[in-house]
Amino acid sequence: MAALRSSAIRDLLAVTARPEVLSLAGGLPDPGLVPLDRIRVATARALESAESLQYTETAGLLALREVIARRESASRPQPVAAAEVAVTHGSQQALSLIAQVLVDPGATVVVEEPAYPGALQVLRAAQARILTVPLDADGMRTDRLADLLAAGERPVLVHTVSTFHNPRGVTLSAPRRRELAALAERYGFLVVEDDPYGELHYAGLPPEPLAAQSDRVVRLSSVSKTLAPALRVGWMVAPREICAAVELVKQGADLCDSRLAHEIVSELLVDEPWLDGHLGALRAEYGRRADALRGAVQREFGDRATLSRIGGGMFGWLEFHDGTDTDELLRAALDHAVAFVPGSAFAVDARDRAGARLCFTTNTPARLDEAVARLAAAHAG
Amino acid sequence: MAALRSSAIRDLLAVTARPEVLSLAGGLPDPGLVPLDRIRVATARALESAESLQYTETAGLLALREVIARRESASRPQPVAAAEVAVTHGSQQALSLIAQVLVDPGATVVVEEPAYPGALQVLRAAQARILTVPLDADGMRTDRLADLLAAGERPVLVHTVSTFHNPRGVTLSAPRRRELAALAERYGFLVVEDDPYGELHYAGLPPEPLAAQSDRVVRLSSVSKTLAPALRVGWMVAPREICAAVELVKQGADLCDSRLAHEIVSELLVDEPWLDGHLGALRAEYGRRADALRGAVQREFGDRATLSRIGGGMFGWLEFHDGTDTDELLRAALDHAVAFVPGSAFAVDARDRAGARLCFTTNTPARLDEAVARLAAAHAG
Incomplete structure (x- = not known):
């Protein structure tokens, strides 16, 4: 059952690989923020x-x-x-x-x-x-x-x-x-x-x-x-x-x-000097994206939904107060070329269908604005 | 029990890490035959x-x-x-x-x-x-x-x-x-x-x-x-x-x-052209080492022990015909700075104590000669 649910998320992620889809569904770091140059140097040294x-x-x-x-x-x-x-x-x-x-x-x-x-x-x-x-x-x-x-x-x-x-x-x-x-x-x-x-x-x-x-x-x-x-x-x-x-x-x-x-x-x-600098840059950029997600959600959803406080990490949790079922919202969202993971994917005893996990790490603020606007359009039906 | 046995092999391999020990105990490829240059090129390309x-x-x-x-x-x-x-x-x-x-x-x-x-x-x-x-x-x-x-x-x-x-x-x-x-x-x-x-x-x-x-x-x-x-x-x-x-x-x-x-x-x-060349070189060199092991075993042990025919892979199996217990031989062998894995490490129903696994891949022919000479000295007591 866990496997099936988990597999459902993977099927979803396969859909979100379509280039026109803006995805809030992943749980990935942004490849653009991976320290590629530093990893190249360390790899070359190891391969001596x-x-x-x-x-x-x-x-x-x-x-x-x-x-x-x-x-x-x-x-x-x-x-x-x-x-x-x-x-x-x-x-x-x-x-x-x-x-x-x-x-x-x-x-x-x-x-x-x-x-x-x-x-x-x-x-x-x-x-x-x-x-x-x-x-x-x-x-x-x-x-x-x-x-x-x-x-x-x-x-x-x-x-x-x-x-x-x-x-x-x-x-x-x-x-x-x-x-x-x-x-x-x-x-x-x-x-x-x-x-x-x-x-x-x-x-x-x-x-x-x-x-x-x-x-x-x-x-x-x-x-x-x-x-x-x-x-x-x-x-x-x-x-x-x-x-x-x-x-x-x-x-x-x-x-x-x-x-x-x-x-x-x-x-x-x-x-450590390099690592501290890298983590600082990562925190600054992901923090900007978290702020952008918060701003966009407030703008688009007002008091129909609440986003969790984001102190760190990769996810905000959006909770609807208007009876929205996020499994159903996901279908509409995919039609609007935006994806997220519905709360049901994380349920153990499966009571709550009002939640949605939004990942903010892999999109720029401008794309997060657009993604949340599409989500709001899907929500408006 | 399997874990313990397996762990015993690892403890043995720790002993064989001492630089003076010639080891026939491993199951490793020779780092000197790893295609380091080609892996460097492929790694650099992947890290583009x-x-x-x-x-x-x-x-x-x-x-x-x-x-x-x-x-x-x-x-x-x-x-x-x-x-x-x-x-x-x-x-x-x-x-x-x-x-x-x-x-x-x-x-x-x-x-x-x-x-x-x-x-x-x-x-x-x-x-x-x-x-x-x-x-x-x-x-x-x-x-x-x-x-x-x-x-x-x-x-x-x-x-x-x-x-x-x-x-x-x-x-x-x-x-x-x-x-x-x-x-x-x-x-x-x-x-x-x-x-x-x-x-x-x-x-x-x-x-x-x-x-x-x-x-x-x-x-x-x-x-x-x-x-x-x-x-x-x-x-x-x-x-x-x-x-x-x-x-x-x-x-x-x-x-x-x-x-x-x-x-x-x-x-x-x-x-494939590179791979075929690499595999060809590997086969030639490991084949030479297998021949060296066979020659050394015949020279040192004559008809007191038989080495399996080596058609490929990394191991020869030495079977003693003179009542040697290879668990006991191992202790003597380590005193003579040579290591191998006794047959008991691979036993399921544990009947046979006359066998020993000899790995020939990580030593040159000259070192294999020396390793088998030390093993014969240990065997001679």
């Missing part, structure tokens, strides 16, 4: 030696694990060791391997409603018993999670996209981070803090990572949104016994990642 | 556009699936379509995804004895019921498989490293390929023809692929042994409904592979 083209360690090239550990240590009370980092083939693979290690068939897990479909797909494949906790403007409703736990539910893990949520755009507040960490300690579950977007902040820093609050956190991130998706470098930071178990499972899954990619990413992450 | 750094289709870049389909078609009665190709993160991932799609817990599968540990690991993780069929100089004993089937066993799949077996070095003969295909048709199982070594032939072409005999074959291969492991490009050629199912599972496993790697490999596989 054929050793870069050999097999590498299953846990990931040590130099890369070390720089990730160093960067992660900056936001933690205790320094992170390289043995607490496992590099994976994108952070989706980290999710998949964690589920193989931690989730037996029938085990209870908690996800957010609405949820990232890639997490749902993995947990359904693991035959988990999936419970949901709703989101509001401050992220996961930890009070509702506390209710589930008080009622006797004992999840093995709780999955959250803590910062700049996909699809809802919201960020878990600092008090709720403390509460979630305290619940994890008290009830003995692991929090999977899925954070591919945290570096993309446009209105101040997000609260410190959940992983700073508790050892019962497996923190995932990746360079797919900040450097380039095709590097396929994601990672998990977790207690070393979980990293060791994930490493064994990864051996069976694909032996190891690309040493070449690991060398390229090591070089880019170590070059 | 930032689109190469974007996400790509889960099934693999169409251009790559097309060239793989074209190359596979050369040895088949019917042309292979791109929809019958799924590109994976090395062929180990293909194995892992196939197991997820085809093998339910408790399902019966058949592997060779001794077996490729990566296949065993995947099938054990899938909680398959694993039966074994022995090998001889003509590959899998298909008569023994026929006995199992006649006795009522109904495997969902039969895994074979059909050509230049890992670890045994043997190749399934043409008559046995026909018999295995006929058994698959008759009893309705799938054959997983795991063939990463077939292009590395040093003494004439191997028989045509099993996949040429029957539609009930899932054929796996990769560029890890012919171009470079770090490209992480493997693939399966299978009926399109299996490819479609694998694609859905791969979405959850890691979303997609590296478009950059797919563009590089597409360019190298399309450039």
Whole structure:
């Protein structure tokens, strides 16, 4: 079922590949903002030696694990060791391997409603018993999670996209981070803090990572949104016994990642002056696009719909107040050559049909204006 | 258990990284024979556009699936379509995804004895019921498989490293390929023809692929042994409904592979004059090393041990006739600064302790002479 839904999004994305369609449906970085020149330089350097083209360690090239550990240590009370980092083939693979290690068939897990479909797909494949906790403007409703736990539910893990949520755009507040960490300690579950977007902040820093609050956190991130998706470098930071178990499972899954990619990413992450400049430019440009989306939505929809506050990431969540069904709106929108992903694609228990995920990263402000105007025309019918 | 064994090999490989150790233990191509210059050119071309750094289709870049389909078609009665190709993160991932799609817990599968540990690991993780069929100089004993089937066993799949077996070095003969295909048709199982070594032939072409005999074959291969492991490009050629199912599972496993790697490999596989020259040079040099290994083993061990005929691939299988236990020999060998993988690492039902896998690809003839001399010294005690 998850697979079918997910496949429906892919079918949709195939339609949006038509050049006349303005797409708010993707979840991609803008290729125009990928640091192509810097990647060329790092690639050429890595290709000075054929050793870069050999097999590498299953846990990931040590130099890369070390720089990730160093960067992660900056936001933690205790320094992170390289043995607490496992590099994976994108952070989706980290999710998949964690589920193989931690989730037996029938085990209870908690996800957010609405949820990232890639997490749902993995947990359904693991035959988990999936419970949901709703989101509001401050992220996961930890009070509702506390209710589930008080009622006797004992999840093995709780999955959250803590910062700049996909699809809802919201960020878990600092008090709720403390509460979630305290619940994890008290009830003995692991929090999977899925954070591919945290570096993309446009209105101040997000609260410190959940992983700073508790050892019962497996923190995932990746360079797919900040450097380039095709590097396929994601990672998990977790207690070393979980990293060791994930490493064994990864051996069976694909032996190891690309040493070449690991060398390229090591070089880019170590070059902090360059990286800071690159991330600054990315934040400035994506921030402008987020503002443009907000302006266009207010202009076109007024009080018939509300766009979530966009503090960072790639998505705004548009919620209609006029009875619009966004599955139906999508059909009309495609006729008007604009695409988005309807909320139903992210539903777990499928109650809400009024939401829509709008991605603002791959269009300029002028194209975002035009896209939202087309969406309004489709809405007007 | 598979994981532990496999991990034992990795611990061993860590020891062999000591510079004074001559290693016959690996299963790696020689970095000195990786086509570094040609890969540099293809990489630079792919990096002319930032689109190469974007996400790509889960099934693999169409251009790559097309060239793989074209190359596979050369040895088949019917042309292979791109929809019958799924590109994976090395062929180990293909194995892992196939197991997820085809093998339910408790399902019966058949592997060779001794077996490729990566296949065993995947099938054990899938909680398959694993039966074994022995090998001889003509590959899998298909008569023994026929006995199992006649006795009522109904495997969902039969895994074979059909050509230049890992670890045994043997190749399934043409008559046995026909018999295995006929058994698959008759009893309705799938054959997983795991063939990463077939292009590395040093003494004439191997028989045509099993996949040429029957539609009930899932054929796996990769560029890890012919171009470079770090490209992480493997693939399966299978009926399109299996490819479609694998694609859905791969979405959850890691979303997609590296478009950059797919563009590089597409360019190298399309450039047939270059590729033919490269493969020719690789065959000539590895063939020389295989001959050197044979010569050294005959010189040092005489009739106390037999080396398998080496028609291609990366391994010779040394079988002792004097009661040597190769687990014990390994300890002595490491004291003499030479390493190999004992047969126990590949055992499924663990009867045979007289075998050793010797990899000849990463050492020159002179170093192979020295490695086998050290092994003989260790053997002499």
